[in-house]
Amino acid sequence: MIVLPSIRLATARDAYAIAEMSRDQIEQGLGWSWTAARVLRAIRHPATNVAVAHDGDELVGFGIMEYGEDKAHLTLLAVHPGRREGGIGRHLLEWLEECARTAGLERIVLEARADNPVALAFYGLQGYRRTGTVPGYYGGRIAALRLSKRLAGP
16 A cells, blocks of 8 residues: 655745755756745745645655646646655645646646656646647757646536
């Protein structure tokens, strides 16, 4: 039986660990744009949820979602490499999707690196569909695939 870590909203104490995971798991080869200061701004922003999954004192995953008038934007989602395949990413994504659904939003959009087939397959399994390509989205060098998922009502 797999026991998933609990998910909660991030606090200021989580900012540096989230930033490090973003740098190491998402932004590799691009420079570091999601620094602890930027993550802390997201944690404090009233229209953003920063969710974390912890196993004891260890951060094992996080997601950042911004909320707009009719859609949410999943900005970042990462799971520690040693904890992938255990359902943590799906659990985080479902938690964030439920927040968007509760807020009455119609859909979620996101960008994923075109050179990350594992992430693209993950989002496809979660019901996200490709809606476009953005050349040079990452650092002016790596294309992003834009994905979207329509949310069902409550």
